[in-house]
Amino acid sequence: MLLDPRHLHILSAIVDAGGLSEGAMALGKSQPSLSRIVANLEARLGEPLFEKGRRPLRPTELCERLAAEGRTIARATHAAQSIADRFTSGQAGSVRVAGTPIFMDGVISNVIAGFQSAHPEVRVDQSYGYAKDLLDGITAGTIDIGICPMEEADVPSEFEFQPILKGRNVIACGAGHPLVRKRSLRLEDISEYPWITQPVGSPLFQDLRDVLNSIGVTDFKVSYSGGSLSSILNVLMGSNAMTVLPYSVVFMQPSKSIHALPIRIQHPRRQLGLLSKKDGTTQPAARRFVRHLTTQFRSLSQAITERQRQAVWKS
């Protein structure tokens, strides 16, 4: 039978502490316990581990060598303990998070940045998808958290949906767009410019169509589609095209290169929220990530409503 790693650990503790009693103290055990374990080991090895009849307990050469392995074992055990501790407290581990492209790129990635500097040992695996993909991914166990705009009514019962931001869309254009300088803006003004759209299946595409429908425009010009956020921003800035974006995305843009037109459009009924399994089997790291997101979004949405009120006063 193989040696017991615990015994090697104990051996190293005795050697390092310089005696049975000290070793027992260090390990939080009783001295007779260690004494017997050493005796059994010696019996099984057929070799003495400590020189007999000497009081400042002197380890045999064999004992020294075994103790060296014991130290390795002790190190590994402590490392494992620390891994487990950090893991269960959510300070280490990984979150697999997926969400709609525009939100992920425009808002969530900023929040993730903050999360990562607070929890450097947590790995964030990000991917993209719409509601359907997220539900499937969560069911299949390939993602932990989904982030997308949804109506609570559409959330299947086995999922939890936690809203983090009210749906607020705006019509956005580049800072140099002709409409930016116009004094009074009417909905009809926007109909002559081309549009940038998301893929047809995306919520934002529906929002865009709904907005234009609501003002009677059914046949709109699409100049660009399919790009991810950074592409869209570049096209917005470099052309007269317009698009519909969540206000939060425009809000989060660090530069002033994107402009939200002060036109009131209908709010989508969807709310941005976090999708997860209801049974709470998520990893601690994922739970911590959710906590971070919710608190960050609380302040973000306050900042947004504040800005919007000011904008209203100005317009």
Added chain:
Amino acid sequence: MLLDPRHLHILSAIVDAGGLSEGAMALGKSQPSLSRIVANLEARLGEPLFEKGRRPLRPTELCERLAAEGRTIARATHAAQSIADRFTSGQAGSVRVAGTPIFMDGVISNVIAGFQSAHPEVRVDQSYGYAKDLLDGITAGTIDIGICPMEEADVPSEFEFQPILKGRNVIACGAGHPLVRKRSLRLEDISEYPWITQPVGSPLFQDLRDVLNSIGVTDFKVSYSGGSLSSILNVLMGSNAMTVLPYSVVFMQPSKSIHALPIRIQHPRRQLGLLSKKDGTTQPAARRFVRHLTTQFRSLSQAITERQRQAVWKS
């Protein structure tokens, strides 16, 4: 309480083997045993280690990390096992061997060389001393094996003395010594040459004195004393001095630069032998060393008697 290193080892085995049953097979345990250990671990950690309800058992990230530590533990445990095995079989460890300078340098060191190439993991710590020192050293536990010429009657009862070579001394001189070329050699011829001696307390000094006494020479010229073997050999070769050496030492000299004069002198009553504690508490490596010495010396002494017989025929 700290994690149990055995559990981490088991975890790594399960992960590496790809399942509970395979892991159990690899560890030589039953599957339910591992199943329960995993369940207990999960309960204590409060985190799943394998994804629930999936058949090709898939380890959690936490599990993977813990298993990595488990692998370290497994490695260390196996290393310890192998250390213990080699140690108890005498293939590793150390021997502390001490002996009279001339024998150690002239004979034993050659045998040690052979021992070391056969057992490279055994460290040989050599030191020098006469019978008294060796007995003291063995008693104090600072040496394992003593090698010196002794009479069995002089060995204290708590020691074991195992003879390995009969005492045979010769008068030795350099190959260019005038006496080498002389046809018929009489004991009186030697009295005119100076002598190289060992320290006064050494067995070989007594032997030298006894030899000269036996031929009536009480007042002999000492030209050089106190050197170790290589110095003595150099002085022998470069001068007309002579000395008394064990025949085995002359025999072992690789070059023909040393000559044993074909003069029969009395044999010392002492025999070269191995001193050790009687209680057999010696390390396995020391036992193996003793075994090696005895077998080597068996063939050495055969070779010596063979050569001596030939020498007798020739002279």
Added chain:
DNA sequence: CAATTAATATAGCATAATGTTATGTTACTG
């Protein structure tokens, strides 16, 4: 060198952990 002190060894007992076999459940397979 006797007496003291401090450390280790042993004894005896209670308990927790492990190991086993038998058997129930469940996820994948054809």
Added chain:
DNA sequence: CAGTAACATAACATTATGCTATATTAATTG
């Protein structure tokens, strides 16, 4: 959908470990 292979659970025997109390023994000290 039935069969199979793998994991989970149950029940019980055994071993290992833990503890306290106490005996030994090696070093120390007067």
